[in-house]
Amino acid sequence: MNHTANARSWVEHANGHRDFPLQNLPLGIFSRASQAPRCGVAIGDAILDLEAVLAAGLFDGAAKAAVEATRGGALNAFFALGSPARVALRERLLALLGEGSEHQAVLQAALYPASECQMHLPAKVGDYTDFYVGIQHATNVGKLFRPDNPLLPNYKYVPIGYHGRASTLRPSGTEVIRPKGQTLPAGQTEPSFGPCARLDYELELGIWIGQGNAMGQAIPIGEAEQHLAGLCLLNDWSARDIQAWEYQPLGPFLSKSFITSLSPWVVTAEALAPFRRAQPARPEGDPQPLPYLLDAQDQAQGAFDIELEVLLLTANMRERNLPAQRLALSNTLNMYWTVAQLIAHHSVNGCQLQPGDLFGSGTLSGPLEGSFGSLLEITEGGKHPVELASGELRKFLEDGDEIILRARCVAEGVASIGFGECRGTIVAAN
Amino acid sequence: MNHTANARSWVEHANGHRDFPLQNLPLGIFSRASQAPRCGVAIGDAILDLEAVLAAGLFDGAAKAAVEATRGGALNAFFALGSPARVALRERLLALLGEGSEHQAVLQAALYPASECQMHLPAKVGDYTDFYVGIQHATNVGKLFRPDNPLLPNYKYVPIGYHGRASTLRPSGTEVIRPKGQTLPAGQTEPSFGPCARLDYELELGIWIGQGNAMGQAIPIGEAEQHLAGLCLLNDWSARDIQAWEYQPLGPFLSKSFITSLSPWVVTAEALAPFRRAQPARPEGDPQPLPYLLDAQDQAQGAFDIELEVLLLTANMRERNLPAQRLALSNTLNMYWTVAQLIAHHSVNGCQLQPGDLFGSGTLSGPLEGSFGSLLEITEGGKHPVELASGELRKFLEDGDEIILRARCVAEGVASIGFGECRGTIVAAN
Structure with missing residues (x-):
C-alpha cells in the first residue's frame, strides 16, 4: 500500500505534488469537452482516465471489476464494493503509475491536464x-x-x-x-x-x-x-x-x-x-x-x-x-x-x-x-x-x-x- | 376529465368502489411474482398493467409518451413531464376503462387482482x-x-x-x-x-x-x-x-x-x-x-x-x-x-x-x-x-x-x- 515518502511516479509533476502525489490516488468523476462524465484518478496536475486504461486492457481480476463499477458517471456502485475493491484498484494504480511501469506510453495517452477537465460530484448522493x-x-x-x-x-x-x-x-x-x-x-x-x-x-x-x-x-x-x-x-x-x-x-x-x-x-x-x-x-x-x-x-x-x-x-x-x-x-x-x-x-x-x-x-x-x-x-x-x-x-x-x-x-x-x-x-x- | 358521479367503468367492481372508481385512476409501481416492478393504475380491486396495454398498442401520441416515461420501476421521469402528460394519460384511460370501451378483451388480460400484486414506492425520492x-x-x-x-x-x-x-x-x-x-x-x-x-x-x-x-x-x-x-x-x-x-x-x-x-x-x-x-x-x-x-x-x-x-x-x-x-x-x-x-x-x-x-x-x-x-x-x-x-x-x-x-x-x-x-x-x- 506504499505510502513511503520515497515512492515516486514516472508522472514527474506528481512527485512532491502538494495534493496528489503517487501515494494519494483519489477518485473522482470528470469530463472533457463533450465527453460523458467518467471516473478518473488525480495524479499530480493530471487526471488518469480509468475508462481509457480499462479499454487498453491494463486491468484484470478484482481491479478490473472495481473499475467496471466506477462506470456510469457516479461512484456509488464502486463504493458498494467496499475496501477490497479500493485496495485492488490502489495496488494496480501504484504499479501502473509508479516508477518503472512498463505501460507508460499507453498510460500517457490516458492522462489529461486537470486544467482541461471539468469535475463533477463523485457520487449520486441518496441522503x-x-x-x-x-x-x-x-x-x-x-x-x-x-x-x-x-x-x-x-x-x-x-x-x-x-x-x-x-x-x-x-x-x-x-x-x-x-x-x-x-x-x-x-x-x-x-x-x-x-x-x-x-x-x-x-x-x-x-x-x-x-x-x-x-x-x-x-x-x-x-x-x-x-x-x-x-x-x-x-x-x-x-x-x-x-x-x-x-x-x-x-x-x-x-x-x-x-x-x-x-x-x-x-x-x-x-x-x-x-x-x-x-x-x-x-x-x-x-x-x-x-x-x-x-x-x-x-x-x-x-x-x-x-x-x-x-x-x-x-x-x-x-x-x-x-x-x-x-x-x-x-x-x-x-x-x-x-x-x-x-x-x-x-x-x-x-x-x-x-x-x-x-x-x-x-x-x-x-x-x-x-x-x-x-x-x-x-x-x-x-x-x-x-x-x-x-x-x-x-x-x-x-x-x-x-x-x-x-x-x-x-x-x-x-x-x-x-x-x-x-x-x-x-x-x-x- | 370526467368526474361526474354517473360515469361508469366496464370493470364492474370499480363502480362505487370506496377508493378507486373510474374517476380516480391513481398511478403506482407494482410487481407480480417474479416480474420487474412496473407502472399500474388502480381500478376497483384490480391493477391495470400499463406496460401490457402499451405492448397491445392501445396508447399513442402524448398518452403513449406518458406511459413510456413510467417505465423503469419509478415514476420520476413521468412526473417530470408535468400536467400535460398526466392529462393525456388520464383521458385515454377514461376512454379505455369507461363503459362502452371497444378494447375490453385486450384490457381484461392486463388486469390483475390487487391482492396478487406487491406495491412498491412510486418514485425514487431524491429528497x-x-x-x-x-x-x-x-x-x-x-x-x-x-x-x-x-x-x-x-x-x-x-x-x-x-x-x-x-x-x-x-x-x-x-x-x-x-x-x-x-x-x-x-x-x-x-x-x-x-x-x-x-x-x-x-x-x-x-x-x-x-x-x-x-x-x-x-x-x-x-x-x-x-x-x-x-x-x-x-x-x-x-x-x-x-x-x-x-x-x-x-x-x-x-x-x-x-x-x-x-x-x-x-x-x-x-x-x-x-x-x-x-x-x-x-x-x-x-x-x-x-x-x-x-x-x-x-x-x-x-x-x-x-x-x-x-x-x-x-x-x-x-x-x-x-x-x-x-x-x-x-x-x-x-x-x-x-x-x-x-x-x-x-x-x-x-x-x-x-x-x-x-x-x-x-x-x-x-x-x-x-x-x-x-x-x-x-x-x-x-x-x-x-x-x-x-x-x-x-x-x-x-x-x-x-x-x-x-x-x-x-x-x-x-x-x-x-x-x-x-x-x-x-x-x-x-
Whole structure:
C-alpha cells in the first residue's frame, strides 16, 4: 500500500505534488469537452482516465471489476464494493503509475491536464447528513446565546446531526447565489423578505459512505470503519439571518439548502491510513461514550490528523492581484466523535445507510483565534468585523468574495497528501 | 376529465368502489411474482398493467409518451413531464376503462387482482422534506411545553419544515421495527440506551413533486401549483423519547429516520380537482402571508378537502377478530399553508426541487378530541392513556399494534375517491 515518502511516479509533476502525489490516488468523476462524465484518478496536475486504461486492457481480476463499477458517471456502485475493491484498484494504480511501469506510453495517452477537465460530484448522493461534532464550534456558537453554559446537556452523549439537502450539493467552483428569505430584523416583531445579509461559510469534513446496511440492522461500532469509503472537504454555506428566524423548533432548513459545496476528489480510507490517530482524550469530567459508541480499536486510531485551511479572496484582492488571505487553520482532531461513531450512531435506530451517502462533520473550529471555521465565530456574530490585509472589513460574506477550503495530511516518514480545493464565489441574489 | 358521479367503468367492481372508481385512476409501481416492478393504475380491486396495454398498442401520441416515461420501476421521469402528460394519460384511460370501451378483451388480460400484486414506492425520492403545517398539531404539541403560548413567533409567517430521511421511505405494509436509541429517563441526568418506549405515529399528507426547478431559480407562488404531481398518505413514525433527548438544537433525527410509511398510490392533481377549496380564512389577528406566499388564485382554491382517518388494530383485536378502532378523523383543511405555499417557500432560497421529491405535510390534527393525529396529542404525552373498545389501554404503541391511515374525498355531484391505505405493524426491537 506504499505510502513511503520515497515512492515516486514516472508522472514527474506528481512527485512532491502538494495534493496528489503517487501515494494519494483519489477518485473522482470528470469530463472533457463533450465527453460523458467518467471516473478518473488525480495524479499530480493530471487526471488518469480509468475508462481509457480499462479499454487498453491494463486491468484484470478484482481491479478490473472495481473499475467496471466506477462506470456510469457516479461512484456509488464502486463504493458498494467496499475496501477490497479500493485496495485492488490502489495496488494496480501504484504499479501502473509508479516508477518503472512498463505501460507508460499507453498510460500517457490516458492522462489529461486537470486544467482541461471539468469535475463533477463523485457520487449520486441518496441522503446527506450534516453533523455538529466540532465541539469548539458548538461551544463558540453556544456562547453567543448562553455565555455561561454554551453546550446543551445532550452534546457530550449524542453525536448531534440532522438531515441536509442532497439536491443542492455541488462540486467546487459552482457559484453561490446569495439566497433570499425571511428574516426578523433586530428590534422588529414582523419578518422581512429579501437577500440574506449575513451570509457565511462553514469549514467541514465530508465523509463518503461505502457499503450500506439493511433497514433495521444497526452497524456495530466495531464494524463501522468498514463503511467509510473516503473523505473530502465540504463548505456548508449558511444564511445566518434566515437561520435565526426559521430554525425553531425543527432545525435549519432554507438557511442551508441553497447550496453545499464539495471538493471533487474522494481521498480514500486507504490513502488516509498513515494519518489515523488516537481519539483525543476527553477533557476531565466528560462522560464516557455509551457502549454502542465505544470501541477500543476506534479509540486507539479512529481519529484523523488532517490540517484544514480557509482562505478568502475578495473581488478587491482579485483586481489588485493580492493573494487570498487565510481566515483559519484548523484540524480534524477537533472532532468530538470519530467517523465510526457517527456511522454507528446514525444506524443504531435501524436507519439505512447507502453507498454514496454523504456526512458533513459540522464546522471544525479549533479552540483559539485563527482556528475558527466560520465568520459567525470570527466576528462573534458580526459584532467585530475582521480586518483584511487588503484594507477591507468583513462581518459576513459580500458578493464577489470567494472562499477556498484546503486540507493536507502530514506525518513523519510518509508522503504528505492533500484534498485539492473546495471553492465557491458569492454572486448577487437573483 | 370526467368526474361526474354517473360515469361508469366496464370493470364492474370499480363502480362505487370506496377508493378507486373510474374517476380516480391513481398511478403506482407494482410487481407480480417474479416480474420487474412496473407502472399500474388502480381500478376497483384490480391493477391495470400499463406496460401490457402499451405492448397491445392501445396508447399513442402524448398518452403513449406518458406511459413510456413510467417505465423503469419509478415514476420520476413521468412526473417530470408535468400536467400535460398526466392529462393525456388520464383521458385515454377514461376512454379505455369507461363503459362502452371497444378494447375490453385486450384490457381484461392486463388486469390483475390487487391482492396478487406487491406495491412498491412510486418514485425514487431524491429528497424528502417534512413540514409542520398542521396548526392544530403544532398547537397541541406546543401546549405540552408552553401552555400559555404554544406556537413559536415564526409559526404564522414561516411554513416550518425540515429535511427528512429518504432512504427509509417504505410502502404500506412494511413492518415497523421498534427503534433503539438514547433517551433521558425522567429525573435522570445521564441518558440510557434501549428500545424506544414512546413509539408513536403521525397522520400526514404526502405530496409528490412533479416538474422541478433549476438551483437558484425560485418557483413563484403563482406557478407553484404546476409542480404538484399528486398526493398520498404518509405515516411519520416517531420515537418521542429519543426525539426529546436528541432534537436540540438541530431538530429531529434518529427519532424519525427509522422508517416512514407511504400509501403506494399517487392520486393525481387532476383526480383531485373537484376537491379543491378556498384556503380557510386565517383567524382574526393572524398576519397575512408575505407577498412571496400570497396568490389570489391559490387563496381561492389552493386547499384540499380530504377526510383523513387513523385506525388502530392491536394484536389482541386481531386474535379476537375485532375490527380496527378509529383513533382519529381529521381533514386536510387543517393545513395552515397550501401545497403551493410549501413549494414556493421551499424554493425561495434557490433550493432545487426535483421530480419525485416528496413532502410531508406535518401531522394533520383537527381542533377537537377525536381529530388528533398522534398518540402524543391524544394521551397528552402519555399522561392519559386511551381506553380501547377491546379493554386495552394505550399511552404509546406496543409491539403487534397496526396503524392504518385512510383518506377519502367527498363532494356533491362527483364520485367520491379514496387513497387506499397506509398500514404498518410494530415488531419488537432487534
